[in-house]
Amino acid sequence: MSQEQQAVERARKAFLTGRSKPLEYRIRQLKNLQRLFVEKQKEIADAVKKDLNKSEVGTQLYETLGLESEINLAVKKVKEWAAPRPVEKNLLTISDTVYIQPEPLGVVLIIGAWNYPWAVTIQPLIGAIAAGNAAVVKPSEVCVHTSKVMADLLPIYIDKELYPVVTGGVPETQELLRQRFDHIFYTGNCAVGKLIMEAAAKHLTPVTLELGGKSPCYIDKNCDLSIACRRVAWGKYTNCGQTCIAPDYILCEASIQDRVIEEVKKSIKNFYTDDPKTCSDYGRIINQRHFKRVLALTEDSTIAVGGDHDESDCYIAPTVLRDVKPDAKVMQEEIFGPLLPILPVNGLDDAIKYINRGEKPLALYIFTPDDKVIKRMIEETSSGGVLANDCLVHYSVNALPFGGVGNSGMGCYHGKYSFDQLSHLRACLIKKLNMEGVNDMRYPPHTPKKLGWARFFLLSNPDLGWMGRMALLAALVVVAAVVLQKYFL
Template structure:
């Protein structure tokens, strides 16, 4: 029996004891995870520095700060999220209990990514813990230092049986995927995402795939180009461009291409100095394999800004490529690095067409003062998200679901979406062994009269809540009238109407029950 199989069996056995069911236990584990981030901030930052060349403040800003917020939100809202959720009633269920009860799925496999080795691995874990699951955590072997720290330190804070960390490469991941899980949460490339989904299908295991793609960025010629380029420069070159939601390429009219290049050039100097290679807040490419891949993507394109590199340091300067076409080498795959191609289009019509001719991206960015133009792009395109006049920041909004569509992924998470994604939303209907007359319409023999009643009950849309409110208000109005009127007890028009409504509801209810008894 393999190590991976033993780990999964141990997690399932521990889950089956029911220890994750109480909300107090889940909150205790979340508090421990929060304590881990706080107490091990130095080790986490050092690991990310060695993996990606990121500064300690950069690691806190883009890795652990969001995690802390996610954990705090989950602890604050857990009782609300886990509570039974009443649903709208119908005439058939007016006297029944009808609700949705979130329940844990079981054992979840979380396969993390290397570009943000803590944020994209532990954020799904927050949702898994909050939802009451066990979770096997598989950090990416590419960010090896972060994976090692996670393996060594996380078990000191979380239940080792319920939340084990499994390290290793492709073979270990493949062995994990042979096991039966109740959900698989994968963050990474579309190519590997297909393999994950194929493996999960053997056990009919549902998956969440957080993938990527070529996220376009359209700049309207009439917007504030200086501010637009400032925000695009930040969004593109954060983490050395190794961000799944980074603007992959720019679409703009030829008349503003030179201005866009000049403004981005100014911003690169402002953010990263004249020499980004020596600047602590500009990182490195994860390894030499990805370095070579990125250098090959530049072939055939004209460098407008940057282009400098050092293979020994896995360094590529912030780079802008101009006069790129849809057939250029750099447009064949997701860039995932500090290369920003500019493609000229005639206007928003051609931009929309260009976007729609390709796979659905994880996010579409648009910069414009024209709200109608923004709404048109929303209406005529499809993507995991759309963000107007900024980059990346939609990831920080826990009220928004984060996820892709089509080739950019399936499923979503963040905040309550993480909880719901990793829960089974169980339908619950509790009836009573009474009012059997109402059920006679479904029992044989199937007469025309019974069919007529069935049609009424099943197809007639009645707002039961409104009906109840009206009846309650009518009753209260009637009682109030009797309490405040003079001894003559004369009704006002309002009270008379309310009292009449109560009488009608009571009369129709009695008629209905009478008809039901006649059908028996």
């Protein structure tokens, strides 16, 4: 039996003991997880520094701070989330108990990504724990050092049988995917997402796919270009452009292209100095394979800013490409690197048409002071999320669902959405063995009179308060008595 199979079997065996279900246990595990981020911050930051050249402050800011916030919310709200949820009734069920009961799915597989190795791996784990599941955690092998630290630390702080960590590369992941899970949560690219979905289909396992795509950024000529470009530059070059919701390219009118380039250039200097290579806040491409891929995307475009690179250090400077054509190499795939192409368009209509010709993106950014422009962009396009006059920060709002649509993914998470995504929302209806006269309309023989009663009960949906419901219930008792007398006496 492989180590992957053993991990899954141990997790399922642990889940079947029922120990992951009590709310007190879930809360204790979440608090233990939070202690990890407080007590082992240096080990976490050192590993991320080796993998992605993130500073310790940057690691807290972009990786662990959001996780601590998510844990705080889950600890505070899990009792509310897990409680029965009353629903509206119709006249036939007004005397019944009708509610939704969230229940754990079982054993969840979480396959993390390398670009934010803690944030995108542990965030779904928080939801899985809060929902009462077991979870097998598979960190990305591309982040070699972080994967090892995660495998070493998680079993110290949280239940190692319920939440095992499986390390390794493609063969180990393939072996995991041969096992049966109750949900698979994958963060990564579209090509692998299709393989995940194919493997899940063999067991009819539901999936959450957090993918990516080319997230557009439309800059209106009437906006404050200094502020807009500062925010775009931050969104683009954070983590060396290796962010699934980074603005992938800019759409703007040709008349403002030079000013956009100049303002982005200023922001690059302000953020990362004249020499980003020596700046502790500027990252590196994850490995040489991705370095070569990103660099090749510049071959048929004009570099307006940056372009410096060093293969031995996996360094590519913050780069802006001007007058980019739709058929350029850089426009054929998600960039996932520090290249910012600018495509001149003839205003808003042209921008909307261009966006709609491509696959639906994970994020869409609009910079404009005009609410009508924002409204049109929202109404006439589709994307996983939309953000006006800023970049990335919608990810930090755990009251918003985070997820894609179409090619950019399926399913969503963060906050209560994580809990619901990794729960079965079970429909429950509890009746009593009385008032049988009301049910007679559904029993054969079926007659027009019975159909008339059924139409009344099913199609009448009065919006009643508590007093109204009590009065209606009393009336139904009378109706039931009449029906009972008519059909049975």
